[in-house]
Amino acid sequence: MAELIVLTCASGKQCSHLIPLLYDEPKYKLRLVVNSDASSERLQKQYPKAEVVQANLDFPQDCARILEGATVIYYIGPPLTWKETYYGINIVDAAITESQKQGSKFAHFVFSSVLHPELTKLLNHDRKRYVEEHLTESMLPYTILQPSHFTDNAIGQLVAQKDAERPVFRAAHSVQTLFSFTSLHDYAEASAKVIQERSKHFYATYQLVSTMPLKYTEYIKSIGEAMGKEIEIQEMSFDEAVGTFSERMFGSRDGGPQFLRDAIERLVLYYNHRGLYSNPNILEWLIGRTGSSPADVARHYLKQ
Numbered sequence: 001m002a003e004l005i006v007l008t009c010a011s012g013k014q015c016s017h018l019i020p021l022l023y024d025e026p027k028y029k030l031r032l033v034v035n036s037d038a039s040s041e042r043l044q045k046q047y048p049k050a051e052v053v054q055a056n057l058d059f060p061q062d063c064a065r066i067l068e069g070a071t072v073i074y075y076i077g078p079p080l081t082w083k084e085t086y087y088g089i090n091i092v093d094a095a096i097t098e099s100q101k102q103g104s105k106f107a108h109f110v111f112s113s114v115l116h117p118e119l120t121k122l123l124n125h126d127r128k129r130y131v132e133e134h135l136t137e138s139m140l141p142y143t144i145l146q147p148s149h150f151t152d153n154a155i156g157q158l159v160a161q162k163d164a165e166r167p168v169f170r171a172a173h174s175v176q177t178l179f180s181f182t183s184l185h186d187y188a189e190a191s192a193k194v195i196q197e198r199s200k201h202f203y204a205t206y207q208l209v210s211t212m213p214l215k216y217t218e219y220i221k222s223i224g225e226a227m228g229k230e231i232e233i234q235e236m237s238f239d240e241a242v243g244t245f246s247e248r249m250f251g252s253r254d255g256g257p258q259f260l261r262d263a264i265e266r267l268v269l270y271y272n273h274r275g276l277y278s279n280p281n282i283l284e285w286l287i288g289r290t291g292s293s294p295a296d297v298a299r300h301y302l303k304q
């Protein structure tokens, strides 16, 4: 019988690259977890062989329901919410309960966390630190994956300007800051490998980045080269950047609770002075090839 693989945030960026790598494997049955009606309808149409379930990770009973009969959970937490730690703890507790049921098939908890969860100034990193702690102490067979800033984040808005004479990048923070970038496709390939090889990766924590640290100016230049264009960079003010992030994440520039804006404000402040550094060795060992450059990722989107 096919093993049940549960993926949370199934309508999100990460899963849009991971699901296609698992969907056609006859040994797996996928349970795709979403929150909204719109995402549920979209994924049912897109992946008719998968089971699509709606859940709110805030509710322990929903977490228990999505784990029923599961062999693997690939857990992604919803972004930038002050409840992120609670969601993660709820899901780890549900996995513990599932693993202790008679005849349980539960075998692997994979947590898609973030690079450097020890950075306490970044709330969206700090909140994952407690989930990592709870998972590590749970005695479940686990693997923790730590991606950096996704290479793909800015590419959509730039590729959409491919016919413009001079595309513009509106920078939410200083473009002098350096980041190791993680390509969503590279990350999905590494994640699929961890799910497929399972026990080889038990109790491991992997930093998964595609590039060495690059200045944001180099990142934008590399995308521009793939597009055959010079991209103009315009830096936003702090308030404008927070408003733009808030609108993208929560649909409102200045409305919404301060609880939601806190993480965005800290992120913009942090990225004005410090970036996220790592090394692509672990990713390259997992996927058996060099990590994708920003230009590689841009070329991929340009072909679509």
Ligand SMILES: NC(=O)c1ccc[n+]([C@@H]2O[C@H](COP(=O)([O-])OP(=O)(O)OC[C@H]3O[C@@H](n4cnc5c(N)ncnc54)[C@H](OP(=O)(O)O)[C@@H]3O)[C@@H](O)[C@H]2O)c1
Binding pocket: 008, 009, 010, 011, 012, 013, 014, 015, 033, 034, 035, 036, 037, 039, 040, 055, 056, 057, 058, 076, 077, 078, 079, 080, 113, 114, 115, 124, 147, 148, 149, 150, 153
């Ligand atoms: N952006 C980056 O550069 C970056 C880098 C490293 C790590 N991360 C981490 O990646 C994670 C987000 O993953 P993503 O980017 O793939 O997702 P995403 O594209 O931001 O999508 C958000 C997802 O969260 C779901 N969701 C929202 N509230 C929920 C709730 N209460 N219960 C259950 N599901 C809920 C949404 O479901 P509906 O569609 O149904 O509403 C949607 O699937 C965050 O933890 C973030 O910190 C991001």
